[in-house]
Every structure is written in C-alpha cells, then in structure tokens.
Amino acid sequence: MPAIPITEELRTLWPRKDYSRVPFRFYHDERLYREELERIFRGPTWSYLCLEAEIPKPGDFRTTLVGETPVVVTRKDDGDLAAFVNRCAHRGAIVRREAFGNAREHICVYHRWCYAQDGSLTGVPFRRGVAGKGGMPDDFDPKENGLQKLKVHSMRGVVFATFAAEVEPLADYLGPVMTAHIERLMHKPIRILGYQRQTVFGNWKLYMENVRDSYHGGLLHEFQNTFGISRVTQVGGARMDAKHRHHVTYSSAAEAGDGTQLHKDAGVANDRLRLADGRLLEYVPEFADGQQLTISSVFPNAVFQQIRNCLATRQLRPRGVDEFDLVFTIYGYVDDTPQLQELRLAQSNMIGPAGYISMEDGEAIEIVHRATKGEATTSGLLEMGSLGEIPDEIRFRTSEVSIRGFWSYYAALMDMKPDGAIR
Ligand code: FES
Ligand SMILES: [Fe+2]
Structure with missing residues (x-):
C-alpha cells in the first residue's frame, strides 16, 4: 500500500476548522518540514x-x-x-x-x-x-x-524572488495592503546602516507567529512595557491582504484607555529602572500617519520593522525543522541628518541577538519549541480577538487573529486545510 503523504496525515489533526488550535506536531515533524521547503520556499511564493x-x-x-x-x-x-x-x-x-x-x-x-x-x-x-x-x-x-x-x-527597492514558473506577479502577490506599507516605509531613498544576525533554536513558523502576535509585545517585552514603547492599551490593530498571507500590525502613541501619563518620562512605569541612554526612547516623527511602531510580514520569509526610529528588514532563513537564522538589515534614509542616523543606530540596540526585544522573542520561541517536542496530538490555542471567520482588519491589539490568518494561508498552500475550513 502506498504511504499516506505526510500532509494528508497531518491534515486530520486540526482540532477546529478556524485555525484557533494548532497541533504542536506541526512545529516538529521532519517530513512536514521537507514538504514546506518544496511547497512554500520553492513553491508559488515570493x-x-x-x-x-x-x-x-x-x-x-x-x-x-x-x-x-x-x-x-x-x-x-x-x-x-x-x-x-x-x-x-x-x-x-x-x-x-x-x-x-x-x-x-x-x-x-x-x-x-x-x-x-x-x-x-x-x-x-x-x-x-x-x-x-x-x-x-x-x-x-x-x-x-x-x-x-x-x-x-x-517593489520600491525591496527585492523578492521566486523559483516558481507559474506565479502571480509580485504586485498581486503583495496585494494593496502590503504594497501600500512598503511604499510607506520606502517613501524615499534609503541608506544601509548595518546588520545583525540571530540564531534561534526553534521552528521557523513559531517566528512567523511571533511577529503576527502584537499582544505579546507589552507583556513579554519588559523593556517595551516598562518604558512605554509598546503597550497593549495603545491604539492599534492589524491589516491583512485578502488571503491573509501577509500582515501589518501598527500602533500609535495614543492610548485606547487612560495610560499616557504613566509613561511620560523614561522609566516611570517602574521606579527601580532608569535608562543611562535616553535616546532609546526618543522619537523623531517621520510618518504622517502617526504610527510609531509597525511590524509587518510578507509570507514566507520577510519582516519589516519600524520601532520608533529604528527601521529594519528581517530575513528568516530556516535551518532544519529545529532552527532558523534571522538577518536584520538596519537602514535609514539618504537625507537623514547625522543626529537622526545616530539615533537610528542607538535604537538598533533594541533588536538583534543582544537586543532588549529580539532576545526575548528568541527565548520565547525556544521554550515553546522545547516544551512541545514529541507531542503527537495536543495543540496550542489562538482564541484572542475572535473566533470563526478571519477578518481582513482588526482595530485592537489584544488579538491573535493574524496568526490564524497565517495558518489559513499555510494550510491552503500545503494542501492541509481541515475539512470544512473557514477562510
Ligand atoms: S567547477 Fe566543478 S564544482 Fe564547480
Ligand atoms: Fe516580540
């Protein structure tokens, strides 16, 4: 009897049709990972x-x-x-x-x-x-x-490539939401400021989930929380393309509730902590929409970050089912003043392998990866924000809806949709 393809076997593990439960095995199955390399990274994606x-x-x-x-x-x-x-x-x-x-x-x-x-x-x-x-x-x-x-x-100086002979044009693949976001970030000529690289011992999909999860930002990242860079209470939300394969999360400085005063001065959220270098908390306004923090991703391997004045791309490079590299390319604009360029470089210390933010994301992913190894039937839970049909836009930060979006597109591409799947 011919062996059942691994995708067909794993497809039956989805406990729900709306991707609000993700079987832990999806992060660990070696055969599934080989399929991902073919169907995703060598498949009809950019x-x-x-x-x-x-x-x-x-x-x-x-x-x-x-x-x-x-x-x-x-x-x-x-x-x-x-x-x-x-x-x-x-x-x-x-x-x-x-x-x-x-x-x-x-x-x-x-x-x-x-x-x-x-x-x-x-x-x-x-x-x-x-x-x-x-x-x-x-x-x-x-x-x-x-x-x-x-x-x-x-697309506006951001270079994408594909192995697929049959694939939609890049502009269609990115769709209006992501195209507009790239145009926003690349609205004038850029200058490369430097690189950082980080190795994380976990499955690559845990990272694509992490960047789509804006609600961990003000909880996991003590630095962001303490110094008011990212708070779950801020005005923000997420937008996705029609297929939910890319995402843009954003937040502005404004509070949805009443917390602005709390973070007015560096270190006020925690009186034990003060920053020796206050530049990490400065912000020189540079986007008309007032958004101070945007994290976005292009399926399957790109992240664009704007954390205050630190602008960077992140490229995800899988290295087997248990490991991936992140390459951060930090950039500014050609017409930046020397002071603004210095500020961007100082703030780049928030990311990368020793940064105040990415180090914790790496650790969070590694403890998930370690604790879920060997699980055959148990699943993680993604219920924050909504259940059922996945909306293209959400206007609050307490949400995991974009992660369900990631899985719905992943399942379509991998031919792994649960029976009766919602879109
Ligand atoms: S020339 Fe022989 S391997 Fe490249
Ligand atoms: Fe994070």
Missing part, C-alpha cells in the same frame, strides 16, 4: 532577498538564502537585477562564498567553471581536452548547464 540599496552598482552582488537554498542576487551591467542558485552546475560547489562583492563573472573555485552575471555558463576549462584527448562530449551545451535562475522583482 521570498525576500535583499534591499536594492545593498547592491547599488553594476556588478554588485550579495549571497542570501531562499529556504535552505543558497542564492546570489546581483545587479548586472545593464542595471537589471538577477538571481540564481549559488551552487555550481558541475559538481554542486558553492560558487560565491563571500557575503558581498562586485564581479563581472562568477567562477567556481573547484574546477573553475565560469558564469556570467545572470548565471549563464560561459566557460569550462579543458572543455576540448588536452592535445585532442579528453574534454567534454561534443554535444555538451553550455546553454543547458548554467546556474538555476530565479525570477526576481523589486
């Missing part, structure tokens, strides 16, 4: 690669990952972007090992096969052999043996 500002000049390239697949993204001499799998067509060696560079061609170190800026094979040493002996067969066709190319597209 993955975030980098920012165009990282590769401004002809020949600039950077190495990155889509799922677990190494990828080079580059700007060709004609100014267009290209992306290809960073794995030699000959024997599979990594072709580009540096994080960044500038090159007109890419040469594999192993047997020196040479590739053009778009990944096409242009040279094979000893292709005709030596003294008429050896070499490649006459019918060897370099055109058939280049590096595997990805479709690449940029």
Whole structure:
C-alpha cells in the first residue's frame, strides 16, 4: 500500500476548522518540514532577498538564502537585477562564498567553471581536452548547464524572488495592503546602516507567529512595557491582504484607555529602572500617519520593522525543522541628518541577538519549541480577538487573529486545510 503523504496525515489533526488550535506536531515533524521547503520556499511564493540599496552598482552582488537554498542576487551591467542558485552546475560547489562583492563573472573555485552575471555558463576549462584527448562530449551545451535562475522583482527597492514558473506577479502577490506599507516605509531613498544576525533554536513558523502576535509585545517585552514603547492599551490593530498571507500590525502613541501619563518620562512605569541612554526612547516623527511602531510580514520569509526610529528588514532563513537564522538589515534614509542616523543606530540596540526585544522573542520561541517536542496530538490555542471567520482588519491589539490568518494561508498552500475550513 502506498504511504499516506505526510500532509494528508497531518491534515486530520486540526482540532477546529478556524485555525484557533494548532497541533504542536506541526512545529516538529521532519517530513512536514521537507514538504514546506518544496511547497512554500520553492513553491508559488515570493521570498525576500535583499534591499536594492545593498547592491547599488553594476556588478554588485550579495549571497542570501531562499529556504535552505543558497542564492546570489546581483545587479548586472545593464542595471537589471538577477538571481540564481549559488551552487555550481558541475559538481554542486558553492560558487560565491563571500557575503558581498562586485564581479563581472562568477567562477567556481573547484574546477573553475565560469558564469556570467545572470548565471549563464560561459566557460569550462579543458572543455576540448588536452592535445585532442579528453574534454567534454561534443554535444555538451553550455546553454543547458548554467546556474538555476530565479525570477526576481523589486517593489520600491525591496527585492523578492521566486523559483516558481507559474506565479502571480509580485504586485498581486503583495496585494494593496502590503504594497501600500512598503511604499510607506520606502517613501524615499534609503541608506544601509548595518546588520545583525540571530540564531534561534526553534521552528521557523513559531517566528512567523511571533511577529503576527502584537499582544505579546507589552507583556513579554519588559523593556517595551516598562518604558512605554509598546503597550497593549495603545491604539492599534492589524491589516491583512485578502488571503491573509501577509500582515501589518501598527500602533500609535495614543492610548485606547487612560495610560499616557504613566509613561511620560523614561522609566516611570517602574521606579527601580532608569535608562543611562535616553535616546532609546526618543522619537523623531517621520510618518504622517502617526504610527510609531509597525511590524509587518510578507509570507514566507520577510519582516519589516519600524520601532520608533529604528527601521529594519528581517530575513528568516530556516535551518532544519529545529532552527532558523534571522538577518536584520538596519537602514535609514539618504537625507537623514547625522543626529537622526545616530539615533537610528542607538535604537538598533533594541533588536538583534543582544537586543532588549529580539532576545526575548528568541527565548520565547525556544521554550515553546522545547516544551512541545514529541507531542503527537495536543495543540496550542489562538482564541484572542475572535473566533470563526478571519477578518481582513482588526482595530485592537489584544488579538491573535493574524496568526490564524497565517495558518489559513499555510494550510491552503500545503494542501492541509481541515475539512470544512473557514477562510
Ligand atoms: S564544482 Fe564547480 S567547477 Fe566543478
Ligand atoms: Fe516580540
């Protein structure tokens, strides 16, 4: 008898049709993870690669990952972007090992096969052999043996790519909500300020849940709570695209209840704590909508953050079912004053592996991952905010609705919807 596909087997585990219960096994099943790499990261999705500002000049390239697949993204001499799998067509060696560079061609170190800026094979040493002996067969066709190319597209300088031959255009994939948000963040030319990287020992989906969960912000993050950066009582909410695959959570400084006074001065929420460097709490207004904190995600691997004046993208790179890396790219705008640039850099200490915020997210994910390992039938609970049909927009922060949105799109893509699933 043929084995039941893992997705078919796990599909029956959903306890409810509205994704308000998530079986813990979904974070741990090795076979499911292999399916995710194929159906999601190599499937009909657009993955975030980098920012165009990282590769401004002809020949600039950077190495990155889509799922677990190494990828080079580059700007060709004609100014267009290209992306290809960073794995030699000959024997599979990594072709580009540096994080960044500038090159007109890419040469594999192993047997020196040479590739053009778009990944096409242009040279094979000893292709005709030596003294008429050896070499490649006459019918060897370099055109058939280049590096595997990805479709690449940029939205306002944010670069995405896909492996899928059949996929909707990037603008349709992002949809109006996410497109408007990217346009908002990238409303003028940006400058890269730096990078941080964090390894988390947990399943990658726990992170995509974490960023969609705005209600943990003022509870888990003692720093945010103490110093009033993110409070569950603030005016805020979340918006999603029609398929609920991306999300934008936002909050303004205003309180929905009566708490503004409480956080007026640095440290007032807790009189034992004072900041030596008050710049972490400063805010130079820069968006007309008054939103001081926005966290958004593009399925499956991108997060955009605006925490006060700290702007960054986060790229999620899964490393097996139990581990992932986060790469933070911190940026500002080209026309920032030196003081504003300094402020952004100071505030970037809130994120990353030693930051006041991301460190705790990493720890929260790891304790969930550890405690749920080996669970065959039990589930986590996502009832905060609403049950049943998933709305495209919620106007409060005490909600886990966007996490249910993530799972509904995940289930559709993985062919794992529960019978009678709500949308
Ligand atoms: S593996 Fe790259 S040239 Fe042989
Ligand atoms: Fe968090």
